[in-house]
Amino acid sequence: MTITLSGVSKVFGGFTAVHPLDLTIPEGSFFALLGASGCGKTTTLRMIAGLEEPTDGTIRLGDDDITRLPPHKRPVNTVFQNYALFPHLDVAENVAFGLRRRGISSVRKQVEETLELVELGPLAKRKPRQLSGGQQQRVALARALINRPRVLLLDEPLGALDLKLRRQMQLELKRIQTEVGITFVHVTHDQEEAMTMADTVAVMNRGRVVQLGAPDELYENPRSTFAANFLGTSNLIEAEILAVEGAELRLKAVGADSVLRLPVERCAVEEPRAGGKVLVGVRPEKISLTHAADAEDSDASGTIPEGSNVLTGRIRDAGYLGVSLQYVVDSPVCSEFSVYEPNVERDTRLTRGTEVVLHWRPSHTFALDAAQDAEAGTAEEAL
Known part of the structure; x- marks a missing residue:
């Protein structure tokens, strides 16, 4: 069932936890x-659940206005x-608790079906202390699903699990949601968790949604420095627009002579013009490193594809991260250029102090308004 928030806000005393939200x-x-602690995501979830009353605005579930409806009367x-x-x-009695509380005595079949859904059928007679963290999480999920809600709200449900188990449960939650087909609203501060499970992600910061979209769209085309930095890692370079040539921008990075290019559609600045300032961004895994000696060798000219964006550095x-190699490169345009390369054909010459050429496709480049804080959304900014 569709959930619609119209102008919903929440103020605690003099603090605005959620600004008017549509x-x-x-x-x-x-x-x-998705967002860091204090961004307003949990408050938004609690308003949908009826555990917090909005200061202003309306919440609708389908055609029904549930803004002032008490929690126990919401199909949530x-x-x-x-x-x-x-x-x-x-386990079975924990799952049956909600049904028995509503006066339903014949619950066995429903409990069995729900436990099968979360793959806990053989553990029905165990006590919670005999279960792992992931199994306990599934019991809590089964207890919520057996009531046949129209909407299931999940407030950091995987936060207490270790990394390996959390990743397993991410896939399990997505499987369960696909099978039951009801609306899941999931609150998390974990970017990987949100991107693994969600069809749509709303990135929140300071009580506002800064960007909304499919996970791949948010990651590949961030529209703000906060989204670019909070969803993974971004290298941001100050640059000036030299020209707008059809569907492409040509730019000069501050501190280097290299000309960078990118599609106009990947520029978040409205009506980009020559002379304008932007922050050029590229993700670390999109970049390749070539030893400077190979880049200068005419016999090795194929090591850098023609038309690439190119910078130099040391x-x-x-x-060594196992699945990948991570480099920090000093460049005239960026003192800490991050590069991730897959651990496939490792160049053992790429060690500390080595002169290198960084190169990547123009189509993997994006541009943001230079008036924004380049550190917004980073771990350093949070500190």
Whole structure:
């Protein structure tokens, strides 16, 4: 069932937790509210659940206005980070609790079906203390789903799990949502978690949605420095627009003579013009490194594809991450240029102090308004 928030805001005393927000969550979707602590995502979820009353605005579920409806009268269930299972009840009784509370006595079939959905059928008689963290999370999920809510709200449900288990549960949650087909609204601060599971992600910062879209769209085409930095890592370069040539921009990076190019459609500045300032961005995994000696060798001219964006630099640090190699490169345009290369054909010459050429496709470049804070959304800014 579609959830529609119109002008919804929440003020606590003199603090505005959520600024007026217009948001539509499509029926049957897996929707994520993503942001750092204090951005307003949990407050938004609690207003949908009825646990907080909006200061202003309306919340609709389908055609029904539920803004002032008490929580127990909303066709909505919530799963929290703290699973709050009853330790004296076994798995089956924990799952059946909501039905029994509503006076339903014949629950066996529904409990069995719901436990099969979350793949816990063989563990029905175990107590919560006999379960792993991931299994306890599934019990909490089953207990919410058995009530057949129209919307399931998830408030950091995987936050207490270790990394490996969390990744397994991300896939499980997506599978379950696909099978039951109801609307899931998931609050998280974990970018990977949101991008793995959600059909649509709303990136929140300081009580506002800064960008909304499919995970790949947000990652590949960020429209603000906050989105670019919060969703993964971005290298941002100050540059001046030299010319707008049809569907392409030509730019000069501040501090270098190299001319960079990118499609106009990947520029978040309205009506870009020659002389305008932008922040040129490129993701670390989009960049390739070539040893400077190879770049200058005429016999090795094929090492840098024609038409690439090209910069020079010196490797400051190199790290081995197993699946990839991570480099930090000092360049005239950026003192800490991050580069991730897949661990396929490792060039052992690329060590600290090595002169290199960085190159990438113009189509992998994006541009943002230079008036924004280049550090917005980074871990350093959060500190």
